Amino acid sequence: MICLEAGRLLDAFVDNELEPADAANLQAHLASCAACRQLLADRESLGRLVRHLPYYPASDRLRAKILRISTRPRFDPSLLAWAAVLALAVALGGSVEIVRFARARHGAETTAAVADEVVGDHVRALRDAHLFDVRSSDQHTVKPWFLGKVDFSPPVEDLSSIGFPLMGGRLDHVAGQPVAALVYQRRLHPINVYIWPAVDRTAASDTRSIRGFQVRHWIRNGMSFWAVSDLNDAELGELVRALQR
């Protein structure tokens, strides 16, 4: 092993993140290289200092606020209204309707919340000019890129034949979970298509407009899809239909 390679492995070694074989090779090198031993000692003394850095705990005031947030829904006055609607539903119909209605209400809230998130993410990705982790119009390059980065395999299809060239993709996070984001383009309008396993209870399909962005959502083969763009809804619909084929 040469010093350059040893230097590359040093931090993972200090952090106990090296494969055993790499660790053994590095140790063999350290035994014979005083310069790299010095680097290791420097890293270890830095680690000792850094672990004494102040840890900032939440203040009691913040803790009280957070507690209020996390218990609020139980005492939400709007629940009273909701209870009244439920009572009406009981009077009018049967239990099946109630269950369906309850699901729909929950689904509608989750759908709205996720729609907000994807639009926020779309805006951030554009603002920070971070649309691509993998930049390629080749679906056979983009799809395998997600291997090992997410625990599902997103369908990836280049649609340049109908005027929506695939530009690339990236790993992103929506609602705290890793998602695959594919980027298509029409003229100068980028389109983000977010894909993840459909485990959250959103509506099966949705169309809405948020802050001037068009949002389309659908579920297909157990995957949840969200397309966001500043493109007009008719053209975005073309892309959505192509992806649903």
Place this chain on the structure above:
Amino acid sequence: MPHQTFEEVVLPHLDAAFNYARWLTKSDADAEDVVQDAYVRALRFFSSLRGDDARSWLFTIVRNTWYGRFTRAAGPNQPTVYDDVKHDRPDDGLDPEALVMQQQAVERVQRAVQELPTDFREMIILRELEGLSYKQIAVVVGIPIGTVMSRLARARERLQAILRPSAPPRGNNRDLS
């Protein structure tokens, strides 16, 4: 996460969430705002929490919340200023006590960490203070594990360079990955 409530799963990580936000924003008030927003979002998306690593999940939300609120203009790409570290080198003082020396050393490190570009600072905090694995950091920051490894190494190199006042820092602060 079937039989556990939000209070049981997410509330216990409040200190960790605040510590992370505090080091990201470098301000108590901003960190409180970020954590409060993050908890509102976490509550909304609690049903989408998969697996049992609630802390990493919460960190991801804290980070996204912070990222959404504060533009990166004032963040990682800002040139680093080394001046105030030079003014209070511990060897300027003459206090002989080891404890005081240690305290001064920690204060120097604290200032040095605050000077780091945000991309580097959060690596140090997530690894050294929160004790996250490379895999967990990769999830929270949204980068491949290989990048975690190289970015953490660069962060420590940069930190050592800042703490070594005579030697000018070398190289650029961006990852190559």
